Amino acid sequence: MQEICHIAEQREFTAVRAEAQDFPPPAADRPVLAVLDDLHVYADQALLSRMTARLAQLRHQPQVWLLSLRDHAYGLDVHRFVRALEEWGCTRLALGLLSPEGVRELLTDILGAPPDPGLMELAGEAGGQPLLTVALARGLREDGQVRVVDRTAVVTSAAVPARVRSTVNCLLTDLGEQTQDMLRAATVLGPEFGVGDLAAILVDVPPAGLAACVQRAIDIGVLDCRSNDRLAFRYELVRRAIVESTALGVRQVLLHAASAPTSAGRRPQPGAPGGPTHLPPEAPRLSAAPFVVQEDSIAILFVRAVSLLHKGRMEQARESAATLLRGCVASGEATGQALAMLVQSVCARMGGQAAEALRLSREGAAVIPPGKSDLIGEVITNCVALELSLLGETAEAEQLLRKAACWEGPNGTPPASLVLGTTAARIMSVKGDHRKADQWIEAAVGVVNRPERWLLPLSSAIRALAALRSGELSTAERLVARCQAESQPGRLELCAQADWVALQVATERHGAAWGVELLTGQYAHLIAGPSLFVEEPGAAPWMVRTALAANAPQLAEEVVRAVQTLADDNAAFQPLTVSALHAGGLLRGDEEALARARSEHRAVWAAAWAAEDLGILLLDRDTGEGAAGRQFVAARWLYEEAGALRDAARITARLTRLAPPPAAPVDRPADPGQALTGSERAVAELVVLGMTNRQVAGKLHLSSYTVNYHLRNIFRKFGIKSRVELARWYQDYTAATMRPVTTRSSRPTRTLRSGIRST
Structure with missing residues (x-):
């Protein structure tokens, strides 16, 4: 930060390192760089209120803020403030490790x-x-x-120098006394240790409490998960600093506890989640019988599994899951079995074994008992449902959430956790309800817990996709930037959604040529790796279309080869088969293949692309506008069903160019309720009351673009050209159909619902 201040001063800024009570500094006519270090330490309601109040003024003042804060070290208030900064377009820089x-x-x-x-x-x-x-x-x-x-x-x-010991003590102060005691105990076990070793020393700490301590230490970056279900200090210097800060007598007591037998007179089996990972030299070796998993250790095992997956240690994660599964089958522990099969499914999906991943996910869902479970059981249930949705089985994912009483459906209570919010939003996004998906994630992000932060990039990607499908490109770009800021350098994301959405948004903004450049550079891994093609049946055809539009046939051929190879290796996984059929048909100009893809795609958005691709092919071959037009009409309805309003608007414009609609159709619908969709009915009801598009958008929580899109559809269906005509025709219709409705005051009144009614 000193270097940044020095650079700012060279550029004629006045650098002000303010204290928390004096921040932000008053406005000035000259350029000012206001610096506040360690915001997470000094933030309180008064400071956050002052900063929030000044945000709107910053756009018109020559003042720049430079704030620093540590990840995983701030509460909900600061989290919301950081979100507000991002909403205002502030830049977030994640500082990594030094080379x-x-x-x-x-x-x-x-x-x-x-x-x-x-x-x-x-x-x-x-x-x-x-x-x-x-x-x-x-x-x-x-x-x-x-x-x-x-x-x-x-x-x-x-x-270890005194300054290092002091620095480490300051870092550990925020963890609480119980976590500090756990870390002191861990130092006597060496650089690596097992949770069972800790449990043998900290006999008075319940398993759930020990799990919470380990989780806090992992969150703040003191501990790390290694292979073979072992923990280790992330930085050896921290371990040595804690050792040298612990009195010799205390270390001797801890060493004695580590070498003493358990209260039952014997040690748990080595390698078991409830037992030590090593034996003293004099201890006899135990048989290799399957261990029994304690229910309280599942939370710790879940944290380890996520850590191994994020580090790309797929083989180690798979082996640990297999060991866990054997122990859970022996003990009948259902949550542990579901966790083990979930980890194996993620490994299989990311390795291109889509059919195997789906089998494992379904088996994991089957062992989850119906009804409410404990917190970790609910988290694992949500993750299994998310995995099913990534494999294209949204109906099964929703059924699992309802079976486990996790979710009441789109109209239920907003989520109380990010993992449920993200899972439900993914389901609703695939089904085309992007507005509800965006709202659920927005509600869930406000209550995000530290262990759930690995889901933030995916949640932002779902919101960005919702904005893109609705035509709000600037909002989508802002959410993509947030998604990229939330991704930690060096951490492997467990699905391809974030990069997939970022690629679509960038291509929509800058054109197909830029999309090809990204696919051959920054996002080349989306073609080389199997994850995206497994998760999104429409991805390969989209890439082929983009490549052909940018005159890059070699890239299109590369995509077709990649998805076809993947489909051949997963013959039992129908979405990949159809995706390869669609991509190959588009590259070869095969009408039959595109027609089959349109009918066989289970993903509605991908089916819409197939219909549009077939329509373009028929139009280019001059087979008559009628055949092409029928495909475009089908594509528009499919896009609308998928919630892809921007794509639907593109098709509407193409249809208008093909055959402009007559000024007034001969046969208007006898009942507008039968002709309009639910969203169109809602828009029509408010428009006839005299509301502007912006007022309707605010009332229905839509964008003005979306309202305008629905209004154009209403005009087209009724053969009218203005809001005045809509109001006049609607008034004529309701005059003959509206019935008196008795209100609570017993006075007869009329309601718009009686004129435009639900079907």
Whole structure:
């Protein structure tokens, strides 16, 4: 931040490092850079209120804010404020770890000489974490543990400097006493340890409490999940700092507890989630019989599984899941079985084994008992439903949520967790209800918990897709930027939705040529990897169409080869078969293949693309506008069913160019309720009351673009050209059909619902 302030001053800004009570500084005529470090530490309601009140004024003032805060270290109020900043278009920069060269430069700047290999090895214990690396360098200098020899900085003592111990203590203060006690116990177990080792020492801590402590330590970045269901300190320097900050007598007590037998007179089996991962030398080896999983350990196992998957350790995750499944089958633990099959399904899906992934997901859903379960059971149920939806089985996903009493449906109570909100929104998005999907995620994001933050990129991607389908391209771009900011560098996302939506939005904005450039560069992995083609049957045909539009036939052929190979390897997975048929038919100009794809696609949006592709092919071959027009009409209705209003509007414009509609049709619908969709009825009712498009949009929670789209459809269906004609025709119709309705005051009145009624 000092460097940024220095650069700002060089550009004639006045850099102001304000205290929390003085932030934000008053407006000035000159350019000002206002800096507030560690917002998560100083934020309170008064500060957040002052900053929120000033947001609107920043657009008209020469003032820039530079705020820093630590992930996983702030509460709901700060989370909402950060969301508000993003809504205003503020830029969010995620600071990653330092590279080895960056560590070398930092040590050179602080110590005045380049480090020797021994000092670099010591600095490696900080893992490139900037705060720890700076504390180490300054601490070594302050404690006289480094000297310069032949213009090279050489470390003279490997003891942890006092500044590092103080820094680590400050980091751990926010974790609470119980988590700090857990970490002290963990230090005596060595660099790696098992949860069972901790449980053997902390005998007074219940399993659920221990799981919460481990989760907090993982969230803040102190602990990490390794292979074979083991935990480890992410930074060796932190472990050594805790060791050296713990009194010798306390360490001896912990070591004694670690080597003592359990209260039952024997140790749990090694490797079991409830037992230690190693045995002392004098302990006898136990048989390799399947272990029994304790229900309280499922939460910890879930955290480990997610961590392994995000790190791309698929084989280790698969092996751990197989071991867990054997233990859960032996004990009859249903939640653990569902978790194991969920992990195996994710590994299979991301590895291109779509049919196997679907089988595993269905088996996982089958073992989940009906009715309410505990918190971790509900989380795993939601994740299994999400996995089913990513495999194209939204009906089965919704059925599972209802069976487990997790979800009441689109009209039920808003979600109380991000995992349920994201799962339900994904289901509704696939079914075409993008507006409800956006609303549910918006409600869920307000109550997001730390363990759920891995879902934020997917939730933002679903919202961005909703905006894109509704024609709100600027909103979609803003949500894509948020999605990218929420993605952590180096973390493998467990589905391809975020990149898929970002690709569509960028192509919609900049054209097919830019889409091809992205597909051959930044998003080339979407073709090389199987995830997207498994999740989205319309992705491969979309890529082929984009490539052909940009005169890139080689890319189109590459996409067809990739999806066809995947379909051949998954003959039992129908969505891939149809996707390959559609993409190949589009590339070859095969009418029969496109017609089959239109009828066999189960994804409505993909079926709409097939109908449109077939219509374009028929039109290009001059087979008559009638045949092409019928395909375009079918495509428009399918797009409307999929909630893709922008695509539907494109088809409407094409149909208008083919055959302009007559000024007034001979046969108007006898009943407008039979002719209009539910959304069109709602718009019509408000328009005839004299509301503007903006007022209707606010009333129905739609965009003005969407209202205008529905209004054009109403005009087309009734053969009218203006709102005045709609009101006049509607008045003539209702004069003959409206009936008196008795209200609570017993006075007869009339209602618009009696004229335009639901069917």
